[in-house]
Amino acid sequence: MKKALALVLVILVISCKKEKSEIATLNTNEDLNTExxxxxxxxxxxxxxxxxxxxxxxxxxxxxxxxxxxxxxxxxxxxxxxxxxxxxxxxxxxxxxxxxxxxxxxxxxxxxxxxxxxxxxxxxxxxxxxxxxxxxxxxxxxxxQSFEYNPNLMLPEDEAYIDYYSEKIDTIVETQTDSTTVPETYYQETYRSAGDVITKINSSTKKLTENDLKNLKKLELEILRNTIYARHGYTFKKKSYRQFFDSVEWYIPVSENVDAKLTALEKANIKLLERFEQYAEDNYDSFGR
Incomplete structure (x- = not known):
């Protein structure tokens, strides 16, 4: 009887060790994939x-x-x-x-x-x-690529910020010096564009004032506002916004809603920018594609 009991105990110990070994192997395999x-x-x-x-x-x-x-x-x-x-x-x-x-x-x-x-x-x-x-x-x-919110990230300075989704067709009539010649008419594509101010003003770290914004074009205000969202990894639905951020190395889309991540300063700046956007205008110019 004692020998039989001892044999059962040995089998149980071996079985437990085997089970622990299998679990350890499974865990090791999982750990190998965490990278x-x-x-x-x-x-x-x-x-x-x-x-x-x-x-x-x-x-x-x-x-x-x-x-x-x-x-x-x-x-x-x-x-x-x-x-x-x-x-x-x-x-x-x-x-x-x-x-x-x-x-x-x-x-x-x-x-x-x-x-x-x-x-x-x-x-x-x-x-x-x-x-x-x-x-x-x-x-x-x-x-x-790891994501980490960094309020100091800025758009590159050496880029042309042109909204190619805002195309307008202008009719150009060339007057002729010779009054007998029929004026020539042609059509020209024009687009909204932003100046380098969008690479100078940081709307995540600086409290914006009316003086900062009063002379800016509507597109410049829109980009300054959306750069705040881009820093937080917001994924943009609007094509006209994506074109400015998708090519930026630091931009990583991580969320459909980042409102809870915005700082108090950023929220205040967004409200001010949105107010100015309502009344701002844009100039349309021609650019090569």
Whole structure:
């Protein structure tokens, strides 16, 4: 009887050790994947599209990997003002990790992401669920980029800030010196533009005054206000705003709503900027594309 009891105890001890070993192995495998967690950021480029439709050729996208459990993956896709949960699976093929992740599918812009991660680069293709969309495939090559709010971030000084979504067509009539010649008429595209004041004034750190804003154009006021939101990682729905931030290296879209993150100073400046925007005007000039 004693021998039988001792044998049972030995079996139980071995079984417990084996179970703990298996759990430890599983935990070790999970820990090996935590370096994949975070923001993968870069260009979301149209690959298959309807050339007769109106769409943005390149947007900035953030694919967030939040959790990996076994071969299951959970995350978020953030692009063009949309933040969507994504979920799927991954497997290891040679020295690459291959992922397939889907958005829920209850919105017309949802689709499927297929990508690999190798040498700290996330590379893949997005396929639209709706084949009648203007863009049905986009490609992306993303790099890991951490987000941290920094009120001192500024727009680059060496850029031309032109709102290419504000196109107006002006009719130009050239008068002739010869009164017998019919005047020549042609059409010229004109756009709103912002001066370098938007790279000088920091609307997140300086309390703005009426004197700071009274001579600014409407577009300049809009950019100063939206730079506050960009610093907090707001994802812009409006194409006319995205064009100024998507190409900026420090800008990472992380949220559809950052109101709770705004400082008291930023909130006060936003109110003042919005008040001036109501009455400000813009000049339209011609620019090369």
């Amino acid at each position: 994949l967690y975070g923001n993968w950021v870069g260009d979301f480029v149209a690959k298959v599209y309807d050339t007769t439709s109106n769409f943005v050729y390149v947007n900035k996208i953030n694919i967030v990997i939040k959790k990996i459990e076994g071969n299951k993956v959970f995350g978020q896709s953030i692009v063009a003002g949309n933040s969507r949960p994504i979920a799927g699976e991954f497997k290891q093929v040679a020295d690459s990790l291959i992922f397939t992740m889907k958005e829920p599918g209850d919105k017309k812009d949802d689709g499927k992401f297929e990508f690999s991660i190798k040498n700290n680069v996330l590379n893949g293709t997005w396929f639209s669920n709706n084949k009648k969309q203007a863009v049905t495939q986009r490609t992306f090559k993303l790099k890991k």
